[in-house]
Amino acid sequence: MKDIIISGRMKMADIISHDKRALVLLPRFGIEMGVGDKSVKDICNQKEIDTDFFLLMVNVFLNANYFPDRKLKSVDVDMLLLYLENSHKYYLEEKIPYLESLIEEFKKTVDHPATEQLDKFFKQYIIEVKDHLAYEDHTAFPYVAALSEQIKKNNPDISAVDYHIGVFEERHDNIEEKLSDLKSLLIKYFPPSNDRYIRIRILNELMDFEEDLINHARIEDKVLIPIVEHLEQKVN
Amino acid sequence: MSKSIIVAEQSEIIRKGLVYLVEALGLFRTIREVACASALDENIERFQPDVLILNPSMVSGNTLEVLKEKQNGEIKIAAIVYALFDDELMGLFDDVIMVSDTRQKIQKKINALLDKTPAKKNQKPEETLSVRELDVLKLLVKGMSNKEISDKLFISIHTVISHRKNITQKLNIKSVAGLTVYAILNEIISMDEVQ
Ligand SMILES: [Fe+2]
Numbered sequence: 292m293k294d295i296i297i298s299g300r301m302k303m304a305d306i307i308s309h310d311k312r313a314l315v316l317l318p319r320f321g322i323e324m325g326v327g328d329k330s331v332k333d334i335c336n337q338k339e340i341d342t343d344f345f346l347l348m349v350n351v352f353l354n355a356n357y358f359p360d361r362k363l364k365s366v367d368v369d370m371l372l373l374y375l376e377n378s379h380k381y382y383l384e385e386k387i388p389y390l391e392s393l394i395e396e397f398k399k400t401v402d403h404p405a406t407e408q409l410d411k412f413f414k415q416y417i418i419e420v421k422d423h424l425a426y427e428d429h430t431a432f433p434y435v436a437a438l439s440e441q442i443k444k445n446n447p448d449i450s451a452v453d454y455h456i457g458v459f460e461e462r463h464d465n466i467e468e469k470l471s472d473l474k475s476l477l478i479k480y481f482p483p484s485n486d487r488y489i490r491i492r493i494l495n496e497l498m499d500f501e502e503d504l505i506n507h508a509r510i511e512d513k514v515l516i517p518i519v520e521h522l523e524q525k526v527n
Numbered sequence: 528m529s530k531s532i533i534v535a536e537q538s539e540i541i542r543k544g545l546v547y548l549v550e551a552l553g554l555f556r557t558i559r560e561v562a563c564a565s566a567l568d569e570n571i572e573r574f575q576p577d578v579l580i581l582n583p584s585m586v587s588g589n590t591l592e593v594l595k596e597k598q599n600g601e602i603k604i605a606a607i608v609y610a611l612f613d614d615e616l617m618g619l620f621d622d623v624i625m626v627s628d629t630r631q632k633i634q635k636k637i638n639a640l641l642d643k644t645p646a647k648k649n650q651k652p653e654e655t656l657s658v659r660e661l662d663v664l665k666l667l668v669k670g671m672s673n674k675e676i677s678d679k680l681f682i683s684i685h686t687v688i689s690h691r692k693n694i695t696q697k698l699n700i701k702s703v704a705g706l707t708v709y710a711i712l713n714e715i716i717s718m719d720e721v722q
Contacts, residue, residue: 356550404718405711412704472705475698480712 297349299332299342312353315503319377320345344370351513352506363518368439371515372432378507379424386500387417393493400486416469423466431459435519447526456519467504470497530641531557532578535567535585536607541626545580548633554641577644579604580624583612591619603640654697663690665716668707
């Protein structure tokens with residue numbers, strides 16, 4: 292399924308069972324499991340999701356080489372922001388707490404002075420991730436929302452929004468990078484110990500989170516930023 | 528697919544066109560665009576690309592030489608050309624892409640450049656740190672800055688940075704916090720030495 296362009300006629304169930312990365316996309320659109328044999332289009336219609344938007348997001352998320360340029364103009368900005376906020380929610384409510392509990396268990400299971408430092412490293416990292424997400428949720432996204440709000444009016448008052456997406460672009464660093472450090476430490480450098488399956492579980496989760504973050508960042512870079520640049524041109 | 532490329536070109540049409548062809552190759556993990564000369568240095572510093580496609584009008588021969596030296600020849604640079612430039616400048620490039628080149632020709636050239644890049648990022652690097660690298664690592668995880676390390680070890684900041692690069696490449700750990708865990712695991716420093 293990799294590198295196939297998903298279309299609206301495909302069955303939602305097929306997409307998910309062939310590429311598990313699609314799994315996490317569903318809650319971001321408010322779609323629950325139990326999709327039966329319905330096609331993507333059917334489910335989108337039922338949930339009042341713009342099918343083209345859904346397809347754009349799925350394809351950008353699953354395929355690093357998908358080039359969405361022509362489809363960007365029709366994207367509803369509020370829908371995009373909702374999608375991104377839901378992704379952040381998933382990280383904050385599901386991914387991070389789960390990783391935290393795994394690291395906690397690792398600390399209890401593995402008796403080595405370096406676990407304390409690993410824990411410190413991890414906690415510091417979580418603070419950085421939360422800062423990163425909070426900046427987007429509280430500064431960048433509200434700006435985009437305000438900008439699109441103004442543009443819908445007849446006389447856009449752009450002075451109401453004091454920001455520039457270029458600032459976001461510049462600040463947008465790779466938060467997944469440190470996950471790779473954690474990975475190296477656990478795969479290569481923590482000595483073998485009787486840690487049963489906990490290390491496997493952590494590594495599974497780290498790689499999963501890492502990939503999700505990379506795909507997420509690609510949506511921000513390839514979809515959000517170009518759209519906002521386009522909006523900014525309209526008012527300038 | 529760990530290779531990265533920067534496409535530096537002022538004209539949006541040409542830049543986007545090149546990026547499109549590069550993406551279609553599917554050989555690069557990161558593709559970065561640079562639209563103005565002033566952002567070039569910073570982007571190269573930050574993304575350490577393996578390949579750079581560059582409009583010669585964005586650099587002088589001097590800056591290009593400095594850049595190549597800084598990267599130890601690890602970066603391969605092609606010129607994207609649709610105007611005339613002096614031979615001396617053009618001689619510094621590894622290859623030349625003409626705007627009139629066909630898609631196949633351009634992709635072939637990029638492929639060839641990629642083949643010429645050193646295998647450092649893919650090949651298994653030597654894992655053990657040198658004595659000097661260990662010295663740098665020790666000070667680094669104690670919380671010292673590059674400047675402080677260079678003063679302490681009587682080496683230039685440039686050398687400190689290159690040691691740090693090697694450490695990161697050998698261990699596959701980028702952050703100081705991650706290196707600290709490594710240093711404790713390997714008893715390079717003790718817990719109470721960590722700031
Ligand atoms: Fe984000």
